[in-house]
Amino acid sequence: MSEVRNLFPRERDDLQLDKIDDTKFNPSIRHLFGEITQMYLKVRNNSEAQFSETDCSTLLLKIDSALQYVWETLHTGQWKDVDPEWRKLYSYVSLFKALLCLELDKDEDSGLVNAIAACDMGLIMGEPILDGLLSNIADSLNEKLWKLSETKRAIQENQKEEEDSNECYPQMNKENFVETVHVPSIEKFLLDIMDKKPVVITGAMDFWPAMSESRWSVDYVRKVAGYRTVPIEIGSKYTDDAWSQSLTTVNEFIDNYILTSNATAGYLAQYQLFQQIPQLKKDILVPDYCYLGTCDDIQVNAWFGPRGTISPLHYDPDHNFLSQVVGSKYIRLYSEEVTASLYPHEQHLLFNTSQVDVEHPDLEKFPLFSSAPYLETILESGSMLYIPPRMWHYVRSLSTSFSVSFWWK
Helix, strand or coil, X not given: CHHHHCCCCCCHHHHCHHHCXXXXXXXXXXXXXXXXXXXXXXHHHCCCCCCCHHHHHHHHHHHHHHHHHHHHHHCCCCHHHCCHHHHHHHHHHHHHHXXXXXXXXXXXXXXXXXXXXXXXXXXXXXXXCCCCHHHHHXXXXXXXXXXHHHCCCCCCCCCCCCCCHHHHCCCCCHHHECCEEEXXXXXXXXXXXCCCCCEEEECCCCCCHHHCCCCCCHHHXXXXXXXXXXXXXXXXXXXXXXCEEEEEEHXXXXXXXXXXXXXXXXXXXXXXXXXXXXXXXXXXXXXXXXXXXXXXXXXEEEEEECCCCEEEEXXXXXXXXXXXXXXXXXXXXXXXXXXXXXXXCCCHHHCXXXXXXXXXXXXXXXXXXXXXXXXXXXECCCEEEEECCCCEEEEEECCCEEEXXXXXX
């Protein structure tokens, strides 16, 4: 793994650590980070000699202590109020941990696994540093681990989901179908669609690399990101009392929730996966329509999960293109005008989410819901759904599904 180790400079002056404003830190963490920096450079500069394993173990303990301290700081108060310098510090310490894991276990798969996990934690919790070095290292390690595992793993591809169509697919009324338009012009979208109505757009994803044969199959996702650590949701929908979140590798997620029937659903939902793994970002294209907004800041999220995952009826403040790459989803939409009939939660955190179980409503508790008009569609692979701001929408996956959403103002 010398090609990975050589990505990182040997001299302190090349670390660009002066970009961290350490006046934001208390003296104890500032001192600990200084010790970690000096000790790691000692390891690097003596890597050709017999460096003490005890010293390496001591350094690893210091690194883990620093990560725990910064982790607690990041989780004190609201995330938006955390000073970015603390997130940057978490990234640097994660980088030291990744590289030390490679030094300690030069010839072991475990060193690669621990190193890539450290990189991903820095990417998830931290800030970008050193021109994307954490991401570059993680990509290299994932490729190395994939090659090492190819001969050991029987690839589970083209598995057929045993689905009872009567159970899985809803009864639909053609009068409620969302209109379908084939690649509308920019002018037509701006004048006839934008801010006015939802439409299913076909043809706009035809040139995405993700839509080519074998792209974004289970095998492909394993190859590009299998050993990467990502946050997932546990539970069929986020309004359930038992709903929780967890960190897992993409391989574990596929094994435990995609290829295995599990009583509890797992969902990689509303996650900026493409920032963490830029190689996947190369497979998608931002729809031109997104640039009709007032801001160039387009938020791109991934949604990857098995059949049966649900996004409860809710609305978002921005324009949304929900783009279906793999599988299909049932989607029901309600106008903002019928909000009172949808019974939003009274809690502040769920004010944009309905209390109603859309496909199994309690009409005694929510009597107005049955009379609320709606539109519906089944979004198939290769199609995207435009959802105007503040339009209520409910989503249920009908098969293993990989979707990409583009939110724009």
